[in-house]
Amino acid sequence: MNQPKKEHFKENLKKRHSSAKVFYFLLLICLLVGFFTLSVLIIDLAVEGGPWIRSQLFTNYHSRKPEEAGMKSAIVGSLINLGLTGLFSFPLGVGAAIYLEEYAPKNKLTSFINININNLAGVPSIVYGMLGLVVFGRMFGLFAPDSWLVQFFNLPVGKGALGGLQFNLLGIPWLEIRLPFGRTILAGGLTMTMLILPVVIIASREAIRTVPNSIRDAAYALGATKWQMISTQVLPIAFPGILTGIILSLSRAIGETAPLIIMGAFTYVPFLPKSLWDQFTVMPIQIYNWITLPQSEYRIHLAAAGIIVLLAILLSLNAVAVFLRKKFEIHWS
Amino acid sequence: MLQENNLENIITTKDLSVFYGSTQAISKINLNIPRNRITAIIGPSGCGKSTLIRCFNRMNDLVPSARVEGEVIYSKQNIYSPNVDPVHIRRQIGMVFQKPNPFPKSVYENIAFGAKINNYQGNMDELVEKSLRQAALWDEVKDELDKSGLALSGGQQQRLCIARALATEPDVILMDEPASALDPIATLKIEELMQDLKEQYTIIIVTHNMQQASRASDYTAFISIDRTRVDDRVGVLVEYDQTSKIFVNPSEKETEDYISGRFG
Numbered sequence: 001m002n003q004p005k006k007e008h009f010k011e012n013l014k015k016r017h018s019s020a021k022v023f024y025f026l027l028l029i030c031l032l033v034g035f036f037t038l039s040v041l042i043i044d045l046a047v048e049g050g051p052w053i054r055s056q057l058f059t060n061y062h063s064r065k066p067e068e069a070g071m072k073s074a075i076v077g078s079l080i081n082l083g084l085t086g087l088f089s090f091p092l093g094v095g096a097a098i099y100l101e102e103y104a105p106k107n108k109l110t111s112f113i114n115i116n117i118n119n120l121a122g123v124p125s126i127v128y129g130m131l132g133l134v135v136f137g138r139m140f141g142l143f144a145p146d147s148w149l150v151q152f153f154n155l156p157v158g159k160g161a162l163g164g165l166q167f168n169l170l171g172i173p174w175l176e177i178r179l180p181f182g183r184t185i186l187a188g189g190l191t192m193t194m195l196i197l198p199v200v201i202i203a204s205r206e207a208i209r210t211v212p213n214s215i216r217d218a219a220y221a222l223g224a225t226k227w228q229m230i231s232t233q234v235l236p237i238a239f240p241g242i243l244t245g246i247i248l249s250l251s252r253a254i255g256e257t258a259p260l261i262i263m264g265a266f267t268y269v270p271f272l273p274k275s276l277w278d279q280f281t282v283m284p285i286q287i288y289n290w291i292t293l294p295q296s297e298y299r300i301h302l303a304a305a306g307i308i309v310l311l312a313i314l315l316s317l318n319a320v321a322v323f324l325r326k327k328f329e330i331h332w333s
Numbered sequence: 334m335l336q337e338n339n340l341e342n343i344i345t346t347k348d349l350s351v352f353y354g355s356t357q358a359i360s361k362i363n364l365n366i367p368r369n370r371i372t373a374i375i376g377p378s379g380c381g382k383s384t385l386i387r388c389f390n391r392m393n394d395l396v397p398s399a400r401v402e403g404e405v406i407y408s409k410q411n412i413y414s415p416n417v418d419p420v421h422i423r424r425q426i427g428m429v430f431q432k433p434n435p436f437p438k439s440v441y442e443n444i445a446f447g448a449k450i451n452n453y454q455g456n457m458d459e460l461v462e463k464s465l466r467q468a469a470l471w472d473e474v475k476d477e478l479d480k481s482g483l484a485l486s487g488g489q490q491q492r493l494c495i496a497r498a499l500a501t502e503p504d505v506i507l508m509d510e511p512a513s514a515l516d517p518i519a520t521l522k523i524e525e526l527m528q529d530l531k532e533q534y535t536i537i538i539v540t541h542n543m544q545q546a547s548r549a550s551d552y553t554a555f556i557s558i559d560r561t562r563v564d565d566r567v568g569v570l571v572e573y574d575q576t577s578k579i580f581v582n583p584s585e586k587e588t589e590d591y592i593s594g595r596f597g
Contacts, residue, residue, distance in 0.1 A: 106397070214434035218494070220395060222447035222501055223424030232450065237437060330437045332483065 045311075049304025057305055061270040062286070066297030071306055073269040074286035077185065078254055078313070080273060081282055084189025085196065085253050086246065092193070093200030094235075094242055100201070101208040102230055121198035129262030132191025137264050138162075139180035178277050183264030186276035191263045195256065196249035203245020207238040212332065240328035247321040251314045257284035283310045343368040343505060343535045344389060349403035351384050351393060358384045359568040361403070364554055366505075371527055371536045373550035373576065375543060377591065380556045381568025382539045386507050389537065390426040391419035407505075424451055427498030431510040433490035435482030435497070440465075440474050443482045443493055447501040460500055468496035469526050488519025495526065499534075506530065508538040512545065524549045543592055546576065553579040555588045 060070030104110045134140060142149045144163040149155065157163035164182070169175040181187035211234045219229040235242075260282055267289045269281040287306040290298040344366040351358045359381035366372050374382045384393065391412060393399040404411040412422050424447070436443050444461045453460065461478070465471040470492045474485070482493055491511055498506055508527075512520040527536055527549055540546050546553050554573040558566050572579060572588045583589045 212434070214430060214432060215436060217392065217395070217428075217430060218434045218436065218497075219446075219450075221390065221392065221423055221428035221430075222450065222497065223420050224447075224450045225420050228450045232446070233436060330483070332437070 045304045045308055048300050049302075049306070049308050052301045052305035053308060057302075057309070062268055062289070066295055066302060069290075069298070069302055071283060071286045071302075071309070073272055074281050074283045074306075075309065076272050077265075077269065077280040078282040078310075080185055081188050081192060081260075081280065082250055082254055084186065084276075085192040086250055088189060088193040089196055089200045089249070090246055093197055093246070094204050096197075096201045097204030097208055097242075098230060098235075101205050102226070102234070117198050117201055121202060125195055125256050126258040126262060128191060128195040129259030131194055132187060132259060132263040136181045136187035136190045137183060143179050176275070176277060182277070183266070183279055184277045185273050185280040188260055188263060188265055188280060188282075191259055192253045192256065195259055196253050199249045199252070200246055203249065204238070204242045207241025207245065208234060210241060211237045237330065240324050244321045244325045247317050247324075251317040251321075254282075254314055254317070255284055255310065257282075257288055261285060283313075340370075341368045342366060343407065344537075345404075345406040346388070347404040347406065349385070349388060349401070349405060351381070351388060352400045352402070353396065354398040357565065357567045359556070360559060362556075362568075362570045364570065364573060366535065366537060367552065368535050369531055369533075370551040371531050371538060371549060372552040372554065373546035374537065374539045374554045374556060375541065375546045375591075376556035376568065376571075377558065378541065379566060380558055382541075382556055383509055385556065385568070386509055386537060386539050389505070389507055390423045390428055392423075392428065394419055424501045425503050426505040426507060427501060427503035428507040428509070429491070429494050429498055429511045432514050433487055433494055435485070435490050435493050437481065437483055439479045440482050440485070440493060441478040443497050444500045447497060451501055464496040464500040467499050467530065468492045469522065469529070470496055486519070488515050488522060491515060491519070491523060492526065495523075495530075499530075503534065505535045505537065508536060510539050510541065512540075512542070520545070543580075547580045550576045552576055555579065555583075555585075555591065557587055557591065560587075 056068055057070045058075065059072055060068055061073055062071070063069040100110070100114070104113075141147055143155070143157050143165050144150065144161065145157055145159075147163070150157050150163060155165055157165050162180075162182075165179040167177055169177050178184070181190070215233050215237065216229055219233045224232070265285055266279050266281050267285055269279055271278075273280050283306060287303050287310065290303040290306065293299055342365040344364075346362055346364045349362045349364075350360050362385060374385060376382050387393045388401060388405055389407075389412075393401060401413055405413060407422070407426070410417060412419075436446060438446070441461055444464050445457050448457065448460055462471060462475075465474060470489060473489060474480070474493075482490065485493060491514075495506070495511075512523050515523065524545065527538070530536060531551075538546075538550065552574070553576040555571045556568045557571045559569045572583060572585045574584070579588060580592055583592065
């Protein structure tokens with residue numbers, strides 16, 4: 001066998017240094033392409049839409065006159081939708097994450113569920129729109145006049161082809177329940193919840209996993225029950241991470257159009273929702289609607305102004321997430 | 334074997350064996366831990382010292398694959414019998430871990446935690462002060478009780494963990510290599526503290542620092558790998574006696590080899 005010798009090393013420094021330089025510039029260009037595109041987009045939006053961000057945009061509904069048109073119902077619709085989505089996805093997502101991280105036994109069923117949560121996070125959003133339509137919007141047609149459920153129990157459903165059951169829960173006037181949920185803001189919120197739930201679960205699990213086991217041991221060793229350990233140590237420590245995950249998921253949800261169109265959100269809503277059972281629209285749908293109109297005021301200027309508002313809300317949500325993460329970060333030494 | 338008179342045993346193990354899945358970690362260990370004494374458990378790495386000490390407060394229950402055979406008698410009861418609640422045992426038998434693990438909360442909250450979860454009805458400020466004084470930490474932190482426990486030095490963090498364990502008013506304190514992550518001065522402080530604490534508490538300490546065992550403990554149990562079993566590493570009790578006897582005049586050849594540094 002040949003022994004390694006000094007002469008066997010051909011350092012070739014010049015070539016190595018020049019390829020280092022080439023790759024440095026290639027990588028920089030990759031970054032600049034993204035940065036440049038984004039800048040062009042934002043500058044274009046600001047030029048086209050900037051002057052159209054006026055009070056009418058926030059106080060008026062869509063109008064046949066572009067100079068009077070606004071997106072009030074869309075902004076309110078988006079915010080309510082976002083609120084409902086947050087309200088539903090927080091307990092469901094965190095609960096599922098706690099179960100999977102702290103309680104679930106390590107067996108085939110658990111790993112099957114794990115794989116599927118990851119798969120669900122990658123399912124196209126339009127599929128969730130169909131799910132929302134069938135499950136929440138129509139409830140499988142269970143409350144249509146010709147369904148077996150209605151006929152078997154002789155339920156007093158509505159006369160139309162869709163039927164529908166309407167009653168007040170426990171007889172309380174404001175606890176109105178409608179089955180199926182129909183094309184309402186409640187169904188929209190639930191559809192969005194389904195959409196972001198996998199991501200919320202994954203983010204919450206990550207956050208729970210960052211809590212060191214030594215903290216769990218310490219709590220147990222002091223005589224804590226499992227739930228005391230989780231509620232007093234794990235959750236408070238994981239909370240900033242969980243919140244960050246939820247906020248980032250919500251900022252994805254606020255930009256979603258397809259699932260809500262499928263689910264049955266409306267394009268023209270000249271009123272604000274007064275209850276969960278009202279029709280609604282959201283900003284991306286309003287923007288899409290404007291883009292399809294022939295007049296350039298809608299197509300270019302109002303749409304751009306709408307996008308600026310949407311981006312502003314989205315970026316402030318992300319800023320809140322970054323702020324929370326920084327503020328509550330724990331430096332384990 | 335135990336030569337002191339009037340010595341009461343607080344914990345007794347009977348044929349204690351632990352398995353992780355199908356692997357046995359320790360086999361048939363019989364020990365009498367005397368009250369108000371410091372008992373050291375020494376032995377080479379991987380012989381099951383930590384496994385043994387984690388049997389005394391049922392921390393092994395938290396490892397899903399762990400299975401315990403035999404008995405651990407504490408206050409006349411086998412703590413592994415089905416009617417014993419491990420949560421109750423863990424309040425009475427506190428534990429200090431290898432790496433200081435304060436909660437990422439204030440010094441005050443760290444101490445108060447154990448009391449709160451155990452529904453302590455007394456004066457919390459007094460309890461916090463008493464526990465910190467017992468752990469010789471009060472003078473260093475009394476002006477910054479709302480400071481994060483993580484902001485303390487390593488040695489202070491470990492004494493905070495001791496104070497935290499004391500705050501639930503335990504009988505026994507288990508220490509699993511409490512000084513292995515600390516510098517010599519911080520280590521000395523912990524050892525001095527142990528001498529003060531044994532007036533009121535029983536201390537069981539796992540260490541692989543033999544100087545520490547010989548300096549700080551009254552009794553020493555030497556655990557080692559069972560040489561008769563070729564295929565697996567199972568910890569067995571080789572010798573258990575007063576520390577002075579173990580380190581000066583051990584009865585077993587293996588003990589002598591270990592403490593004189595010939596293996597381990």
